[in-house]
Amino acid sequence: MAAETGTPTTLTLKSNDDELFSVAESAAILSVTIRNMVEDGCAGGVIPLDNVDGKTLASVITYMNGISAIPADEEKKKSYRDKFLSDKDFETLADMVLAANYLNMSCLMDAVSAKIAQVMEKKSVGWVRRKFGIENDYTPEEEAAVKEEHKWTFEGVETDDDN
Amino acid sequence: MKPSEKNPKMNPEFFKNLPSEIIIEILSRLPIRSIAICKCVCKSSQYLLQTREFVDSHLSKSVPGLVTCYEFYEYKVFEFGDELDLKGEYKPVTELDCENSISPSVIKGSVNGLLLLHPDVSKYHDLFISNPINRDYIDIQNKGMHNHHYFDGLVSYGFGVSEVSGEYKVVRIVQKCVRHSSTNEVRRITKSICHVYTLGTRKWRKIEPCGLMGNKDYSIGAFLNGSLHWFVEDFKGSYSILCFDLEEETFSTFSLPSLLTDRETGLQVLVALGDYLCISDSAYQEEVAFWLMKEYGDESSWTKEFVIRKSPDFVCAYGQYAELVIPIKVFENGDVLVTWQDLKMFYYSNETKTTKRMDAFGRFDGLTPMYAMPFTPSFLSLEKSFPAEDVTSFSSFDYPF
Numbered sequence A: 001m002a003a004e005t006g007t008p009t010t011l012t013l014k015s016n017d018d019e020l021f022s023v024a025e026s027a028a029i030l031s032v033t034i035r036n037m038v039e040d041g042c043a044g045g046v047i048p049l050d051n052v053d054g055k056t057l058a059s060v061i062t063y064m065n066g067i068s069a070i071p072a073d074e075e076k077k078k079s080y081r082d083k084f085l086s087d088k089d090f091e092t093l094a095d096m097v098l099a100a101n102y103l104n105m106s107c108l109m110d111a112v113s114a115k116i117a118q119v120m121e122k123k124s125v126g127w128v129r130r131k132f133g134i135e136n137d138y139t140p141e142e143e144a145a146v147k148e149e150h151k152w153t154f155e156g157v158e159t160d161d162d163n
Numbered sequence B: 001m002k003p004s005e006k007n008p009k010m011n012p013e014f015f016k017n018l019p020s021e022i023i024i025e026i027l028s029r030l031p032i033r034s035i036a037i038c039k040c041v042c043k044s045s046q047y048l049l050q051t052r053e054f055v056d057s058h059l060s061k062s063v064p065g066l067v068t069c070y071e072f073y074e075y076k077v078f079e080f081g082d083e084l085d086l087k088g089e090y091k092p093v094t095e096l097d098c099e100n101s102i103s104p105s106v107i108k109g110s111v112n113g114l115l116l117l118h119p120d121v122s123k124y125h126d127l128f129i130s131n132p133i134n135r136d137y138i139d140i141q142n143k144g145m146h147n148h149h150y151f152d153g154l155v156s157y158g159f160g161v162s163e164v165s166g167e168y169k170v171v172r173i174v175q176k177c178v179r180h181s182s183t184n185e186v187r188r189i190t191k192s193i194c195h196v197y198t199l200g201t202r203k204w205r206k207i208e209p210c211g212l213m214g215n216k217d218y219s220i221g222a223f224l225n226g227s228l229h230w231f232v233e234d235f236k237g238s239y240s241i242l243c244f245d246l247e248e249e250t251f252s253t254f255s256l257p258s259l260l261t262d263r264e265t266g267l268q269v270l271v272a273l274g275d276y277l278c279i280s281d282s283a284y285q286e287e288v289a290f291w292l293m294k295e296y297g298d299e300s301s302w303t304k305e306f307v308i309r310k311s312p313d314f315v316c317a318y319g320q321y322a323e324l325v326i327p328i329k330v331f332e333n334g335d336v337l338v339t340w341q342d343l344k345m346f347y348y349s350n351e352t353k354t355t356k357r358m359d360a361f362g363r364f365d366g367l368t369p370m371y372a373m374p375f376t377p378s379f380l381s382l383e384k385s386f387p388a389e390d391v392t393s394f395s396s397f398d399y400p401f
Helices: A032-039 A054-068 A074-086 A090-103 A106-120 A125-131 A140-149 B020-027 B032-039 B043-048 B052-061 B258-262
Strands: A010-014 A020-024 A046-048 B065-070 B074-078 B094-097 B105-111 B114-119 B128-131 B136-139 B154-161 B168-179 B186-198 B204-207 B222-224 B227-233 B239-245 B250-254 B268-273 B276-281 B287-293 B302-309 B325-330 B336-340 B344-349 B354-357 B370-375 B391-393
Touching: A010 A032, A020 A054, A032 A090, A054 A074, A054 A090, A054 A106, A074 A106, A090 A106, A090 B020, A106 B020, A106 B032, A125 B032, B020 B043, B020 B052, B032 B043, B065 B105, B105 B154, B105 B370, B114 B154, B154 B222, B154 B227, B222 B268, B222 B276, B227 B268, B268 B325, B276 B325, B302 B336, B302 B354, B325 B370, B336 B370, B344 B370
Parallel strands: A010 A046
Antiparallel strands: A010 A020, B065 B074, B065 B370, B074 B094, B105 B114, B114 B128, B128 B136, B136 B391, B154 B168, B168 B186, B186 B204, B222 B227, B227 B239, B239 B250, B268 B276, B276 B287, B287 B302, B325 B336, B336 B344, B344 B354
16 A cells, blocks of 8 residues: 555545546545555556446545545534435435445445335335346245234335235 | 436436445435335335345444333333434334234333343243334243242343344343231242243253342343343342343353442442443432443443432432432533433533423323333344244334324
């Protein structure tokens, strides 16, 4: 790692759709995956990130820059994360959780998982199936049985429009 | 152009494509109700939500909520985070009516989403472990125990999990005593006997030597750091804490803040409050003092952490202020949720320094026994964790609605 101060080292990251991004090393090493590459001396040229597309990587880099600009104040970091995720739709959140997992960024992983969980609260069985693209493989009898077993959960849940 | 062609990601199949550890990471943050809804979504989600990995991940993130027990048989579990909506009314995540199955019971301990229940009709024989979220229970009564000679003794319980081996253990201490012939008051203890039941072993084991419990009856052990703790008053008016290490199965003793020693007896309770041992002392006229052991095991670290003024509502039918106040949860802003005399709940606001009646978890009439305890909900499966035990489900008959 560059030891000198004053001249921040910049890394170049490449998404799986061949977009290139410049990011300060100090921000990029929030990702343990990238930090390991830097520490192993593999970060000389371009760092290829095979599991992240350009749109998602751009968003992750915005987050990296934003969060690393905040001094050690957990409260402020939390409110930054909340604001950062507030306008993201479900599909974007899904891409980001995969990216955070691949990049090994626990703080982003925690925040996005929590945000998805928040979106899922009070949603119906049909909603979860639609959003997660899940096929219902229960037979009608099995479904009735599992719903009976959990009937206490259905109070206060948003009504289903297709189910 | 149809929207699906314009954006191929409109209908992502990512539940199936996401690695299960990420699915677990997300779903383990959901409230209990939403997790149950996910179980109904498809077979693989139901399977995933029953795996050890999911149960452990959920438990590691689960925050203490509350279990209430009204009139000994109506159990309700509440989830809440670091803020309470004082004006709202909380809906329980689950409700149980155990009158028809295990008979009206008292909660004698709570750890990792499991409850130790003791039917109040029989003093010694019956004990149950239940997971109210999974709606099932194990009967651990009397397995290899001969109880007949303990009649008329003082009985204390504890329930916890050992720190290294992760074994769930129920501890029962029975003290044989000599009572005053007319007042029935306990004069002295003649023998103290400790038995331990490790869940999954189907038997009670005798532990020797047993520490002395003092003159308290029906005391509930406070579980913290792999040990159970009981508040002990001897017959000479001095206090200590008896500690039982669930791993080593040995007893030790902590001393208490010296300020406590000249106070009226019977008005102090020991509980685990967050990460601390806490003594709630209600013996003052106007206020209730809460002492915390700031450094676990360091007897010099007992600190009078906060004091709440007694509400005028604390006056009981006899016109006395002197009643037991038990803290349930301290919030980040310093507010405290407490129960009063097993009849009502109160909320202390750190900002206004006032204590107000709290009805968000049900309106308690102040006459019918109501019990409340911190409860960390979990999906811990009795069947998978303790395969040797016979697990019974609460039938749908036991739904109160």
